[in-house]
Amino acid sequence: MNAAWFRDRRPSRYDLALGLVTGGVIAFNGITGIGLGGVDLRRFDVVGALLVAAVTAATILRRRYPVPTAVTNLTCMLLWFLLGFYGRVILIVPIIVCVTLTIVLGRWSGILAGLLTIGFGTGTIRLLFSDHRFVDYSVIAVLLALSSVAFGEAIRYNLAWRKVMTERVAQLERERDAEAARLVNEERLRIAYEVHDVIAHSIASISVQAGVASHVIDRRPEKAKESLDAIKQTSTEALGELRSVLGALRSQDANLDERHPAASLRRLPELTRMAEAAGLHATVTVLGEPATLPAAVELAAYRIVQEALTNVVRHAHASKVAIQLTYRSDALGITVEDDGSGSGSFGGSGSGLAGMRERARTLGGTFDAGRVGGGFQVACQLPVESR
Known part of the structure; x- marks a missing residue:
């Protein structure tokens, strides 16, 4: 049904x-006759009571049935004056009618209601009053209708502005909550990758060493x-590094154990020693001029090399692994290549490669991994700030 005739809104x-x-x-x-007078032709009776009852009901239902109640109210007003009941x-x-239609149906509906009110009002005034009073009362009727429409438009604009502001605040709150959830999720992933890298590399090395010990x-x-x-040393270092990772999550304990410095490329020899203890021949090649890198790049580079070596130890069945670092003014290039033939070079379930790829992506870098020649290669580029 047309919203002008019916709106699904119960009276408040x-x-x-x-x-x-x-x-x-x-x-x-x-x-009582107290207050503004009228034409004073008829005493208040049952008909007057019915008109008052109709006005009351129409006013209560005016926002549920905008046009029917507006017609009812204006008709009752005209009959009130035509029948000569006391009081103005x-x-x-008509003020309620014009204000209501402007708020509920919009500016143009309010203007139309104002024009109809002016038309019916001046017509009634013409029938009831003399010429000089007709002009005075008609001016009053016009001003009354126009001011009612203007008042209704002001209320409608205020309500619309408040609605927009409420929706904007709600949208900002939703965006804030979504951003907070995204940051929490990213932090959870970062922690998961950190713990995975620390544990996976150490456990892989321990597993290999335990196998060697059992065999010989x-x-x-x-x-x-x-x-x-070697198992004792690896487990001790893993526990220390894990304590450092977890300690960094608590700002007051960020320097929980200074004997285990933050992961960086300066600790690359530790990774190669663990790889060699697992039976691999590891080589490191540095191209370009080594320079101080941002902490985030240092950490990501160390973890990527660590995870790549872990995959080689666990899955590649390789005898050699070559690590190459390429320092450029705009990026750090990392390549880890083995000569293994195992299909497990892809990292088992793939979580290791996903973690390396995510680290590179977070910094705006690139990551690639796959078989090359007779082995498997991990290659990535990590952008650095201008130094």
């Missing part, structure tokens, strides 16, 4: 209050002892 307690007050004031004015308080009715413990006890010593 404010509508009820306005309707009762309007009807009560009109009835009081008509019964009923002139509040009867024939070469000294070799088994070396492997067990």
Whole structure:
């Protein structure tokens, strides 16, 4: 149904209050004769009571049935004057009509209601009053209708502005919550990658050393002892680094254990020693002039090399691994290539490669991994700030 005729909005307690007050004031004015006078041709009777009841009901329902109640109110007002009931308080009715239609249906509907009110009002005035009073009352009717429409438009604009502001605040709150959730998720992923890189590399090295010890413990006890010593050293370093990672999550404990410095390329020899302890021949090549890198780039580069070596130890069945760092003014290039033949070079479930790719992507870099020649290669470019 057309919104001008019916709106699915039940009357509120404010509508009820306005309707009762309007009807009560009109009835009081008509019964007692106190207040603004009218044509004074007829005493208040049952017909007057019916008109007041109709005005009251129409005012209460005005926002649910905008046009029907507006027609009812204006008709009742005209009949009130034509039948000669006392009092001009009923002139509040066209004010309510114009204001309501402007707010509910918009500016042009309010203007149309104002014009109709002016037309019917001046016509009634012409029938009831002499020429000199007709001009005065007509001017009053015009000003009353125009001011009612203007007042309704001001209220409509204020309501629309408040609605826009409310929606904007709600949108900002949703965006804030979404951004907070995104940051929390990113931090969870970062922590997960950090812990994964620390644990996976150490466990892989420990697993290899334990296998060697188990294999040679009867024939070469000294070799088994070396492997067990390597396991002890690796586990101690892993625990220390894990404590550093977890300690960094608490600002007051950021320097929880200074014996285990933050992960950076300065600790690259530790990674190669672990790889060699697992039976790999590891080489490191540095191209370009080494320079101080941003902390985020240092950490990402170290973790990428660490995870790549972990994959080689666990999956590649390789004998050699070559690490190459290329320092440029705009980026750091990292390449880790092995000569393995195992299909596991792809990192088992793929979480390791996903972590390396995510680290590079977060810094705006590129990442690529795949088989090359007779082995597997991990290559990435990490952009750095101008130094």
